Amino acid sequence: MSEKMLKFVQQGREMPEKRPADQRNEDFREIYDSFSEAAAQIQASRCSQCGVPFCQIHCPVSNNIPDWLMLTANGRLEEAYEVSQATNNFPEICGRICPQDRLCEGSCVIQQSGHETVTIGAVEKYITDTAWEKGWVQPVKPVRERAASVGIIGAGPGGLAAAEQLRRKGYQVHVYDRYDRAGGLLSYGIPGFKLEKYVVDRRIKLLEDAGIVFHLGIDIGGSTSFAEIRDKYDALLIATGVYQARDLRLPGSELGNILPALYYLTEANRNDLGMKSDHMSDGLNAKDKDVVVIGGGDTAMDCVRTAVRQGAKSVKCLYRRDKENMPGSEREVRNAEEEGVEFVWLSSPDAFVGDENVREVLVSKVHLGMPDSSGRQVPQIVPDSREAIPADLVIKALGFSPENLPQLFNEQGLEVSSYGTLRVDNTTMMTALDGVFAAGDIVRGASLVVWAIKDARDAAEQIHSYIERRKTAAA
Template sequence: MPEKQIAPKTRPTRINPTVRNALERLNDFGEIYCEYTPEQAVEEASRCIKCKDPACMKACPLHNNIKEWLTLVAEGRLIEAAASSRATSNMPEICGRICPQDRLCEGACVLGIKYDPVAIGPLERFINEHAFRHLGVIPAPELARPVGRRVAIVGAGPAGLSCAEELVKLGYRATVFEARPFPGGLLLYGIPSFKLEKRVVERRVEYLEEIGVEFACNTKIGDDPGIDDLLALGYEAIFISTGATVPKRPRMEGMDLAGIHDALPFLIRNNVPAKYLSPSDGAKDDLRGKTVVVLGGGDTAMDSVRTARRLGAARVICAYRRDEENMPGSRREVKAAKDEGIEFQWLTAPLAFIGDEKGLVKKVRCERMQLGAPDGEGRRRPEAIAGSEFDLPADFIVLAFGFDPAPLRNGDGRLRLTRWGTYEIDENKMTSWPGIFAGGDIARGADLLVTANKDGRDAALGIDRYLRNRRPL
């Protein structure tokens, strides 16, 4: 946008939240970004140029009321701004922390064409934390008259939690079944506390309990009990939100060596308080003095390298087969990793793992890559460079190649799967089994918190329509 079209008081540069010193923050797992002061928030929100047709809202999967609450913040009406953000999002204080705003709302900000985009994510976090501090609670929404009908949600991740909240608002009795000891899914068990402190998730769960959501933890729904059992208990509809938690594993020589770990179990046992773990999760890793290699380039890889540094690793290397520009991980997370001393080996693909006579991994054999023609998604394909093999030293390896869906076990074919292993669903989020709905990563593949939030909201509306048509309330 030409400069003359920007309001005279608009600052070209944004006010970013203070970031904790890199050396200091390696001593703990606390969040690294500090909050705005109210004065900073007002000044930053005032940079919004109030587009007639806000691109930021279109770029947000939830189509959040961004323009509205930025205007309220600029006017100093912070509590009202938080209420506006909650109207379209079930967990704005969490989205503000972990959404990849650079690829969504902030990436679409018109001001960002020439200047810095408005800091939408940090402001979303601030207004909701400010409201909680001043009100002492997350305000309860208006609830419809109870309709006396029960819905089961399988999986207490972001999609399941969002669906449960919306169903309770509509008057349904919602019960969330969770295999783990505490609700939250990857919000609690997968995302490290230096990005999202556990207290934030705990507070959100407490709020859901207060408005009437019921939780049945340590309860895995599969073959026994299964979907038929839930229906027999009187649940008239079921929403499946079991996520994508099955690790993608390469077929490489040396995979049986000791010291090779999947990313999610590594993150769980090293980031989650003992009270929320199961005995099978194992003890925390002692990485003092070790060389750690993380393979992969997404946000899970960034979470893993940064966790390894906090566990005392002497050297942490991230190897990724494309270059930095084509990395799927958030730019914010890559910068944080660099600040914390992580080494990056770009255009590097693993070939094999090499161990010693005791069966312990000691090296990763790699080869250099170059980028060729674009693939179907527009990303340039990595191609091996002949004769470029080399070895990376490694005492501890983390595999962060992504995740596949984790569908419920069922052998009767009533829940049809796509060729990607996700559930087939219609526009109402209903599967091939009438009355059984699905959303989040189990229906779309590994994706974002914000898309899971949207799926949960949409599924609640789909369930409501289905039950009303089946038997009017």
């Protein structure tokens, strides 16, 4: 083992410099600076190179984290990049947006021994950003071209990862998306202060340079039929994600300026991208408004922090459990608090009050009772605890459900689970339709970008096996 490792006793955990809250609240740029070469090497050298790498075990794509940390500590950065990208199609994106505190860093062995975790995510970001700067990131060049073709519905992280894996094997890959820009949630859902859009754009251009063809603004099930797309290719992958907002039907829900989170974030991202939007009206802009966001996940954190940057008068986040039980990343909660967001813990909305537009949210206090079958304490309303919170704009960040794809695609042969997700064979990842596969959130349910990448890589292997079997059978 390199003598440069196991420095966690002498060196403490450090993150890259973070811009002061009053500065970062003025724009949508990322809030963290990059590591210097020396700082990245120091943080990488803190790795204990443990025999059972729990960081790798708890990474959905099984990143070989100890090895690329050791290579970084020894200044062998190009090799570190090669190891990092071998299991992850978008390491610089995951380094920015993965909830490391719940995955790799949260499982770091040295943290269990009383030392703070290795700064894995920031080092991962540094490695790949440096690789881009040095020109080490190059388009996929298949060893040989195949005549077989694969269509992919959905240009989000899952669809893009599968496209690259299939192109690597030489397949002719065509990706379809209903939006006018590839990237899915990476482009339109995640704000720039977590993921600047040039990071996504350069990845998409890399895929185009590799020979992947994008068809954007295509309404499958509308102007273009699902059957037409299916007939064009030897196999088809559905990687649409889940976009239907879960709702909270309360008295007053019909009032104006009560919005689903993704609608709000999409328009804010379009505005940040400099794209004209007919919808970015006063109703969608938080400037000078009292904003209330309902929810406790990372999407809620994206909404509250976006509202701050739009110049909201006040931003409150309502969550029915306490801080310890919040599903969002601890890091994101901390960033939001620094930026002036007020968290109203143990609070449950009862009704919305207003004339044409919302004016107040009526909220009751919550007590956490006994745990249910899942182990989580059940929220219980405290009697006679209702209060009114001023609100000119309410954003519901309650999670996402799958759209009704059999209806949307006019293809009743697609089977769905009781949750509305597409049903697939757990081994082959094929739907009930021959040659039609599915992966990512549309199968798993709303989850993390890194899980979409993992599922997509697995689906690409299954699609390859399917096409090879058919070729052998036809020979």
